[in-house]
Amino acid sequence: MTDRGEGEEDPGSTFDDMADPTDGGPESTFHDITELLDGWSPDPEDRGIEVSRGVRDMLDDGLNAGATSRWDRDIVERRRGALAADVTVNGEIAVAILGSARIAAVSSIRSRLSLLGDRYNYLVVYWRDAAEDDGDARRLIERRTTARSLGVEAVSFVGAAEPAAGTPAAAGPFPLVGVVSRAAPVGLVLGVTVFVSTTGAVRGIDAIGRFPPLARAFVLASGLLFLFVLGLAAFLVR
């Protein structure tokens, strides 16, 4: 819990005063938190509790820099418990600190965000780490986690940039160039193999050409079915 330096009271201000943009209001405080977290990064040595302490202290300093009254101060708290956010602001805004995203963890991360959506009205997700291969998982989580799906007023994602961001391999949800470059050696070997077996292939095609029409249709359908299964497998893996 952070409760440092309660300021001088200002009992004269009213609800209308408190709705002033300088006071913030829920939406404004949410955007301030998003901006503050976007420009912050933890000490590389820090893990777990140390990171959430760092987030709490940084938000407390950043949000309350200009507070003149204890009624203006944003209450920044670190929380404990599996169902709670890592840090909350004024009880209503949750900050969830997540490690790197792995495909295997997508389901559990989405479950946690869903639980937080049941308890808070605003959610800021901070990606603490970034691993080289978590780009797709992050995109998947961010695409499917909307304010509407969580039942919150707003949700945002900030934090460590993906290491591979900006490289062709991570340019889109289906990194075609990367796949092609990785598949080049395999393709070379396959090409040589095909070349070597060209004679056999020609003979095979020639033999199929002498088949009755029904047999040729069967061979063609088998080939198409094989390609379809191959394509389906590639889609599912993606």
Added chain:
Amino acid sequence: MQLEELEAGSTALVVGPRRERRSFCLRHLATAGRTAVAVLPSDPAGTVGEYSRLGGKAPLTLLQGEEPAGEPAEEPPGVHVVDVTADSLPAVGEATLGTLEADGPGDPADRLWLAGLSELLERASVQQVYRLLYILSKHVREVDGVGLYALDGSVEPKTARILCQPLDYEVTLAPESAPEIRTLAGLPDDG
């Protein structure tokens, strides 16, 4: 959990119909040893009468939003009435804190009933009301008091969950039923 088990130094959100809330909170208020405080009760005169009927011996401070029509000008013995600007959340907060301060003119209050929480929520954001509960609860603990914050049962469950966070208990009331008292988890980590 029985009435006596809301121990000194604890705070609770009391949710339920108006009549049950009032009855539950006044029963607690009447157990005050130093001073009892009722903040923005809807019927100050009725509150004073019920407090006495329930055996309240300690002085009672009433923070009322505006002087109700037909109210007697002089304060009843043992009752101190303070007018506050109910439209100003900081003013309500400061006046309430004034009754809880250990270094104030009298003994700090040991029973606090914030009766008008639902009305405050209609005029202020959830975050502003959360701040009020957070600050008041901190002072209630410091003076070993009991703080009760009464909320209408029609409020959104998520709002009630948010406001519960700085508190120790949630008390759910229903007609003809015993109070359901739940210890709250998810406490802040001071470290």
